[in-house]
Amino acid sequence: MKQLSGKTALITGASSGIGRACAKLFAAQGANIVAVARRENELQQLIREITEAGGSATCFCGDVSEENTARTMVDYSLDYFGALDIAVNNAAILGKSQPVEEITMAEWTHIINTNLGSAFLGAKYQIPAMRAGGGGSLVFVSSFVGYTLGMPHMSAYAASKAGVIGLTKALASECAADNIRVNALLPGGTDTPMGQEAASTAEARSFVENLHALKRLASPEEIAHSALYLASSSSSFSTGIALLADGGISVSRI
Ligand SMILES: NC(=O)c1ccc[n+]([C@@H]2O[C@H](COP(=O)([O-])OP(=O)(O)OC[C@H]3O[C@@H](n4cnc5c(N)ncnc54)[C@H](OP(=O)(O)O)[C@@H]3O)[C@@H](O)[C@H]2O)c1
16 A cells, blocks of 8 residues: 555655655655756656656756745646645755854855745745645654754754754644644755765764764665655654654764
């Protein structure tokens, strides 16, 4: 029995890493996928892989920090598949690692707008579409950074990801009466282009792996399974939660 049969799921940041793994897993679970990111070739390749495996998917190119993208990607989902049941707002950037006094206002704003502004804009247009369809499930991808761990030289990223958790909690209470659940997913270190950028030397990778009780990074597919839990009716009594899929970073002290 497929968990997402008949559902339409919009996934941002689907050209790479966790978003790409979510798109493939959700499609295998029967969802119609709207895959969003800026790089068209990567999205087209993903759509080919999903359709060759018997799934249903289309893509939409745009910058999720722009309001026009947030609005038109929802319109596109409604036009193409006739519904919007699930949204995984996952797209984000890490930004340069640097001490706070070296961050320019332009760099700060770029990271906050890309990671947190896109979450707000996503919700602004996804929620009315879900309400009109009788309900839905919104998932925001946050991070252990800024929640269980304060990492030096990542203040803008941490602030953006902590902000996503606050947004999640507010929207969960705002939208519960509309049968819309809103949850945040907090991955630990994950072996994606972003994870590799954050731990770009063997020494840094070993440091990051050792932060986890499990002493390794997650695969994007492992994190996609946690996103599937939040997106699907398996988590039907959860709303407003910050779900850790962090390999035990939050309990590890050695
Ligand atoms: N990897 C980790 O260790 C880790 C840990 C905790 C949390 N996370 C979170 O997990 C999520 C996915 O990260 P990942 O590791 O899979 O990263 P990734 O492989 O670098 O993928 C990031 C995705 O976001 C998209 N994106 C970035 N800026 C965008 C924009 N302005 N408009 C549209 N799309 C944009 C990228 O697509 P285009 O470049 O094609 O636009 C790409 O598909 C992020 O929210 C990240 O903060 C990651």
